[in-house]
Amino acid sequence: MHAAGIVRVEERPDPRIEQPTDAVIRLAATCVCGSDLWAYRGVESVKAPMPMGHEYCGVVEEVGSGVSIAKVGDFVVGSFFTSDNTCEICRSGYPSGCVHRTGMGSLGAQAELLRVPLADGTLVATPGMPDARHLPSLLAASDVLGTGWYGAVAAQAGPGRTVAVVGDGAVGLLAVLAAAQLGAERIIAMSRHAPRQELARAFGATDIVADRGDEGVAAVRELTGGLGAHSTIEAVGTQESMMQAIRSTRRGGHLGYVGVAHGVQLPGDTLFFSQVALEGGPAPVRRFLPELIERILSDTIDPGRVFDLSLPLAEAAEGYAAMDERRAIKTLLRV
Amino acid sequence: MHAAGIVRVEERPDPRIEQPTDAVIRLAATCVCGSDLWAYRGVESVKAPMPMGHEYCGVVEEVGSGVSIAKVGDFVVGSFFTSDNTCEICRSGYPSGCVHRTGMGSLGAQAELLRVPLADGTLVATPGMPDARHLPSLLAASDVLGTGWYGAVAAQAGPGRTVAVVGDGAVGLLAVLAAAQLGAERIIAMSRHAPRQELARAFGATDIVADRGDEGVAAVRELTGGLGAHSTIEAVGTQESMMQAIRSTRRGGHLGYVGVAHGVQLPGDTLFFSQVALEGGPAPVRRFLPELIERILSDTIDPGRVFDLSLPLAEAAEGYAAMDERRAIKTLLRV
Numbered sequence: 001m002h003a004a005g006i007v008r009v010e011e012r013p014d015p016r017i018e019q020p021t022d023a024v025i026r027l028a029a030t031c032v033c034g035s036d037l038w039a040y041r042g043v044e045s046v047k048a049p050m051p052m053g054h055e056y057c058g059v060v061e062e063v064g065s066g067v068s069i070a071k072v073g074d075f076v077v078g079s080f081f082t083s084d085n086t087c088e089i090c091r092s093g094y095p096s097g098c099v100h101r102t103g104m105g106s107l108g109a110q111a112e113l114l115r116v117p118l119a120d121g122t123l124v125a126t127p128g129m130p131d132a133r134h135l136p137s138l139l140a141a142s143d144v145l146g147t148g149w150y151g152a153v154a155a156q157a158g159p160g161r162t163v164a165v166v167g168d169g170a171v172g173l174l175a176v177l178a179a180a181q182l183g184a185e186r187i188i189a190m191s192r193h194a195p196r197q198e199l200a201r202a203f204g205a206t207d208i209v210a211d212r213g214d215e216g217v218a219a220v221r222e223l224t225g226g227l228g229a230h231s232t233i234e235a236v237g238t239q240e241s242m243m244q245a246i247r248s249t250r251r252g253g254h255l256g257y258v259g260v261a262h263g264v265q266l267p268g269d270t271l272f273f274s275q276v277a278l279e280g281g282p283a284p285v286r287r288f289l290p291e292l293i294e295r296i297l298s299d300t301i302d303p304g305r306v307f308d309l310s311l312p313l314a315e316a317a318e319g320y321a322a323m324d325e326r327r328a329i330k331t332l333l334r335v
Numbered sequence: 336m337h338a339a340g341i342v343r344v345e346e347r348p349d350p351r352i353e354q355p356t357d358a359v360i361r362l363a364a365t366c367v368c369g370s371d372l373w374a375y376r377g378v379e380s381v382k383a384p385m386p387m388g389h390e391y392c393g394v395v396e397e398v399g400s401g402v403s404i405a406k407v408g409d410f411v412v413g414s415f416f417t418s419d420n421t422c423e424i425c426r427s428g429y430p431s432g433c434v435h436r437t438g439m440g441s442l443g444a445q446a447e448l449l450r451v452p453l454a455d456g457t458l459v460a461t462p463g464m465p466d467a468r469h470l471p472s473l474l475a476a477s478d479v480l481g482t483g484w485y486g487a488v489a490a491q492a493g494p495g496r497t498v499a500v501v502g503d504g505a506v507g508l509l510a511v512l513a514a515a516q517l518g519a520e521r522i523i524a525m526s527r528h529a530p531r532q533e534l535a536r537a538f539g540a541t542d543i544v545a546d547r548g549d550e551g552v553a554a555v556r557e558l559t560g561g562l563g564a565h566s567t568i569e570a571v572g573t574q575e576s577m578m579q580a581i582r583s584t585r586r587g588g589h590l591g592y593v594g595v596a597h598g599v600q601l602p603g604d605t606l607f608f609s610q611v612a613l614e615g616g617p618a619p620v621r622r623f624l625p626e627l628i629e630r631i632l633s634d635t636i637d638p639g640r641v642f643d644l645s646l647p648l649a650e651a652a653e654g655y656a657a658m659d660e661r662r663a664i665k666t667l668l669r670v
Contacts, residue, residue, distance in 0.1 A: 088562060089586050097586025097610045099562070154612070227423060227434070242603060251424050251432025252619075261603030268577060268599025272592070272616045275432045277489070279612035284587075 002049045004042035007317040012051070015107070015115035020066035023119035025076060027058040028135050030110050031307065032319045032331045033143055034169045035260050040320050043262055051108020054080035055142040057135070061113065069120045075130055076123040077293060078116055079285035080104045080143050085121030095121070095286035110316055112335045124289040130297060136304025136332055137296040140174065144330065145292055145303040146285030147258045148174030148235065152182055153288075154256030154279035155231035159183040164220050164228075165205075166245045167235030168196040170306040170330040171258060173203055175233040177303060180204025181295070184231070188223060190216055190244075196329065199305060213244060220248040228253060234280070235259050242266065251275040258283055307332040337384045339377035342652040347386070350442070350450035355401035358454035360411060362393040363470050365445050366642065367654045367666045368478060369504045370595050375655050378597055386443025389415035390477040392470070396448065404455045410465055411458040412628060413451055414620035415439050415478050420456030430456070430621035445651055447670045459624040465632060471639025471667055472631040475509065479665065480627055480638040481620030482593045483509030483570065487517055488623075489591030489614035490566035494518040499555050499563075500540075501580045502570030503531040505641040505665040506593060508538055510568040512638060515539025516630070519566070523558060525551055525579075531664065534640060548579060555583040563588060569615070570594050577601065586610040593618055642667040 001007055015024050030053050038044040039052075057077040060070050070076050082102045083095035090098050102117050116122055130138060137145070148171045157163045157179040165175050168191035179187050180203060189200035192210040200208065209219040221228055228250035234241055237259030246266075249255050257280030271278070295301045309328035311319050319331030336342055350359055365388055373379040374387075392412040395405050405411050417437045418430035425433050437452050451457055465473060472480070483506045492498045492514040500510050503526035514522050515538060524535035527545040535543065544554040556563055563585035569576055572594030581601075584590050592615030606613070630636045644663035646654050654666030 088560070092565075092587045094587030094610060225423070230427075237603075237607075239603075251616075252427045252429030257607070261607040264603025266601040266603060266606070268572075268574075268596030268601060271601070271613075272572075272596040275429060275616040277612070277614035278606075281586075281607045281610040 001039055001046055001052050003046050005040060007040070007320050009314050009316050015113050017062055017064045018115065019117060020064040021118050021120065022064045023060055023067050023070065023116045023123065024062040025056065025058040025114050025116060026061045027056055027109065027112060027114055027335050029139050030313065030333045030335060031055050031139055032110070032316070032323055032333065034171060034323070036320065037324055038260065038262060040324055051111070052105065053108055053110030054104040055139060056104070056109040056114055057138045057142055063119065067119045069123055070125045075126045077126070077138050077141055077289060078123045079146065079289065081282060082116065082118040082122040083286050084118050085286065090121065093287050094284045096282040096284045110313065110333060112313070122286065124293060126293055126297065134296055136307045137302055138293065139332065140303040140306060141289060141292040141296060143285060144170040144306060145174045146288050147171050147283040149178040149288050149292065150283035150285070151175045151233035151235060151256035151258040151280070152178035154254070155233050156254040157182045157184045157231045160185055161230040162186040162188065162224050163231040163233065164188040164190065164248045165233045165235065166190050166241050166248065167259060168193060168200065169235060172233070172235035173199055173306055173329070174303050175235055176200050176205050177203035177301060179231070179233070181301060188220055188229065202305070213240065216244055217247045224250065230254070231256070233258065237261050237264070239264050246271065246274050246276050249274070249276040254279070256280055306330045310334060336374055336381055336387050338381050340375060342375070342655050344649050344651050350448050352397055352399045353450065354452060355399040356453050356455065357399045358395055358402055358405065358451045358458065359397040360391065360393040360449055360451060361396045362391055362444065362447060362449060362670050364474050365648065365668045365670060366390050366474055367445070367651070367658055367668070369506060369658070371655065372659055373595065373597060375659055386446070387440065388443055388445030389439040390474060391439070391444040391449055392473045392477055398454065402454045404458055405460045410461045412461070412473050412476055412624060413439070413458045414481065414624065416617060417451065417453040417457040418621050419453050420621065425456065428622050429619045431617040431619045445648070445668060447648070457621065459628060461628055461632065469631055471642045472637055473628065474667065475638040475641060476624060476627040476631060478620060479505040479641060480509045481623050482506050482618040484513040484623050484627065485618035485620070486510045486568035486570060486591035486593040487513035489589070490568050491589040492517045492519045492566045495520050496565040497521040497523065497559050498566040498568065499523040499525065499583045500568045500570065501525050501576050501583065502594060503528060503535065504570060507568070507570035508534055508641055508664070509638050510570055511535050511540050512538035512636060514566070514568070516636060523555055523564065537640070548575065551579055552582045559585065565589070566591070568593065572596050572599070574599050581606065581609050581611050584609070584611040589614070591615055641665045645669060
């Protein structure tokens with residue numbers, strides 16, 4: 001990305017092993033993330049041209065001498081933060097908070113080849129080479145599925161609970177899928193876009209609320225005996241969406257917030273008297289990867305359906321534009 | 336309280352049973368809460384003279400026809416919010432969020448007699464008449480102990496965890512006690528006042544940090560291998576204390592916030608990237624009362640030590656002034 005709105009596909013030197021703990025992978029596919037749009041839209045400033053992309057899966061091309069989790073030719077999936085998977089923070093279940101983490105965005109996964117630092121703690125190998133039909137879902141596991149899943153876990157979605165999901169982007173839709181997989185009794189998807197409503201239903205939503213703000217909150221409360229949802233997942237990251245999410249949750253309920261917060265200020269007194277517990281932030285995707293991969297390869301879930309646009313990598317700019325203009329939920333880039 | 340800083344003890348009509356679910360109790364003792372000081376200091380406006388006090392224990396004087404939890408002559412302890420203990424929110428463990436709750440402050444527990452609505456869901460009877468030496472502790476259970484306990488539970492204090500406590504008022508000190516009772520490995524009390532540091536140590540603090548702000552955060556991080564505490568309890572309610580608490584907590588850690596938030600704005604991006612989970616608000620004290628009463632009557636804990644000033648009810652004004660000027664941690668009012 002050269003500046004807000006300016007995406008170019010350029011030749012760069014092939015990545016190489018720099019540390020013994022590195023792996024280089026040849027991407028099976030890559031994609032554009034909703035969070036990439038913050039820079040595209042100028043909400044996050046772009047001071048210099050930067051590589052983009054942090055979602056990836058593919059075949060190991062080369063490994064450093066210290067890598068034992070995979071060998072050349074293995075298929076692997078990783079997370080958008082590297083992790084050593086051995087530090088105290090990783091062991092507590094938060095690899096995205098690893099003391100040695102690196103953001104993969106700075107390395108640029110919208111590419112043909114990608115260097116992955118801390119490969120042993122970051123990558124998970126699949127049992128054998130996956131079928132082509134599983135590739136979009138495995139790619140989704142790398143971020144949007146793992147992030148939606150974390151939102152549902154953080155919101156304590158589960159049996160007997162009503163879950164509301166604020167946000168109908170890929171993460172919100174996959175939070176619906178996660179809540180259903182975790183056994184939630186009722187899942188309210190908040191969306192005003194017919195194709196997204198349809199996908200939400202396919203992923204397990206039992207109710208759709210098209211209203212936003214006060215009306216949206218009122219609609220959720222009406223569906224929940226006036227109390228609000230037990231579990232709410234926030235997957236947007238704006239002031240409006242956070243407040244809508246808090247207000248849609250009952251006292252003693254849980255909010256999992258995974259939209260990257262931009263310009264959000266949470267009023268302390270509102271939060272205090274809401275009695276809603278908050279957990280969120282960059283999702284510890286590595287924690288969930290083995291389980292997610294298993295569900296994908298066993299055809300239990302099909303999160304790859306969030307990719308409703310597929311383009312060659314060379315047309316990345318159009319992939320961004322389509323998502324920015326909400327013509328696409330999520331763009332897969334073929335390499 | 337007639338206006339900020341103006342406390343008068345006046346004759347009022349004796350409370351009576353108004354609903355079949357009411358009880359009237361004769362208070363064994365009452366007290367001034369740190370949260371009463373928000374109005375005393377003019378941070379919360381006092382538009383008209385209002386009764387004060389929401390912490391209470393005592394002997395049942397009269398019960399409505401629908402009350403079965405206690406009979407006349409029984410000794411009972413209640414919480415600062417009434418609760419039916421049967422609604423969905425109560426059953427989920429949040430009686431302070433009960434759909435039928437009433438704040439006891441509006442009824443005024445700084446008095447000789449007190450009407451308690453929803454007695455069956457609000458009060459807990461002790462097994463027999465407690466010794467006089469247990470009265471201060473039973474009174475503390477009504478709010479400050481229950482609130483500190485909730486802070487520790489919300490922060491997931493427990494074995495193997497390092498707990499930091501921001502705030503050295505009665506709630507903060509009792510959060511130290513709660514963390515110790517819950518088995519925390521290490522407890523860092525943040526206090527710069529020698530007598531409060533001493534009480535914190537007596538309650539189980541293993542470390543004292545006298546610094547605040549950046550220096551306080553740095554000191555906690557130094558004590559925790561650079562990571563921050565697993566569990567932090569915020570027991571003040573200001574912008575500074577909330578930010579200090581968030582920044583003192585490690586990624587993937589938990590913050591229990593029980594200071595009543597005043598003028599606090601939490602920056603969403605800081606919270607997001609902190610990866611600190613938040614739970615707080617008005618404490619569901621009723622959930623903990625049976626357990627707290629048992630620990631008090633078995634002399635396992637002595638939370639009544641937070642009362643370092645005891646005055647007759649008639650001198651309530653001085654009780655407020657002493658706490659406002661930090662000459663007293665907490666004032667017990669004898670009735």
